[in-house]
Amino acid sequence: MFVAAVLLGGVAAGPALAGDDARAELGAETFAQSDLDPDNIVLDLRLEPDGTAVWSVSYRVELATDNETAAFEQLQADIADNTTTYTAAFRDRMERTARTAENATGRSMAIENLSVSTSVESLQQYGTVTYRFSWTDFAAIDGETVRAGDALGGFFLEEDSRLVISWPNGYSADTVSPTPDDRRDRTAVWEGPIEFGPDGPQVVASPASSFPTLAVGAVAVLFVMGVAAGLWWRARDGEPTGDVEAADAAPEGASDAGATADSGPDEELLSNEERVLRLLDDRDGRVKQQEVAAEFDWTDAKTSQVVKTLREDGRVEVFRLGRENVLVDPEESEL
Incomplete structure (x- = not known):
């Protein structure tokens, strides 16, 4: 099996290589100009459907004192001024790692799009x-x-190191081994120290099953085909299809539409006075004022105001019947 020949600042190939000497191969050289060692390292790799892994290796240094802050600022300046020097050293180590992995797996590999950046939290x-x-x-x-x-x-x-592996969007993990310290959506996290063994950290992921969507689609297609077949069969035997039945029902629907049209506009479109007149017509030209209030859920004051307007316009007549007012259509009045 493949034994990694390159150390990623706190990540060693096998326990026999772990320790200060292992860390020095990349970690100490990376921070040599400022004499800084990382307090923790995060290796984050995102798997792509074509087998490519997009890596992000972050070395974090605590800036607890002014001297540490000044040293890191100097390191930032050095990396900005000599970016190629830093990326070249890192690339050399990663390419040697990839060559060894090629020999172990039989796959042709390459390290591409290498960059380095710094930041302060x-x-x-x-x-x-x-x-x-x-x-x-x-x-x-x-x-x-x-x-x-x-x-x-x-x-x-x-x-003080962490490995994060995530699989492609739309994929689900079939195997994650060894058991990660944290399992999130499409992500597994391992915290060091941990020895992964000869098979390394295993992640096997496949596209999530689309069975539910396909099943629903198939049922819908079968339903439409069944309806179409039923209509064809009925037409073949001379029975009316749904379209014919709808056509036969049209006159009745048209009659209903005509009745609706004859009944006038919707109640919500009428003024208060028009609503009273419609009610009066429905009651054969005579209705008690209290019935008007109850019908429209109006207060007595509002009802009185509407009735007063109608009476002043000559559109209704009002007379007393006992203690109640009665509204009468002037054309129906015998007064």
């Missing part, structure tokens, strides 16, 4: 140096299944 007072790159054919592809891990056989993650 003012809230937590950390300085971070981050290398980003793409490692092609990092994972094996079996149909649409992505199988990652064999390129990191024998990997050892030191204390």
Whole structure:
């Protein structure tokens, strides 16, 4: 199995290589100009459907004192002024790692799009140096299944280091081994120290099943085909189809429409006075004022005001019947 020959600042190939000497191969050289060692390292790799792994390796340094802050600021300036020097050293180590992985897996690999950046987290007072790159054919592809891990056989993650592996969007993990310290949506996280063994950190992911969507679509298609077949069969035997039945029902519907039209506009479109007149017509030209109030859920004051307007316009007549007012259509009045 593949035994990694390159150390990623706190990540060693096998426990026999772990320790200060292992860290020095990349970590100490990265921070040599400022004499800074990382307090923790985060290796974050995102698997792509074609087997490429997009890596982000972050070295975080606590800036607890003014001297540490000044040293990191000097490191930032050095990286900005000599970016090629830093990326060249990192690329050399990663390419040697990829060559060894090629021999172990039989896949042709390449380190591409390498870059380095620095940042300061003012809230937590950390300085971070981050290398980003793409490692092609990092994972094996079996149909649409992505199988990652064999390129990191024998990997050892030191204390204060973290490995994060995520799989493609729309994929689900079939295997994640060993059991991660944290399992999130499409992501597994391991905290060091941990020895992954000869198979490395294993992640096998496949496209999420689309069975529910396909099943629903199939049922819908079958339903439409069934309806069409039923209509055809009825037409074949001379029975009316749905279209004919709808046509036969049209006159009745037209009659209903005519009745609706004859009944006038909707209630909501009428004025208060028009509503009273419609009610009066429905009651054969005579209705008690209290019935008007009850019908429209009006107060006595509002009802009186509407009735007064109608009476002044000559559109209704009002007379007393006992203690109640009665509204009468002038054409129906015998007064």
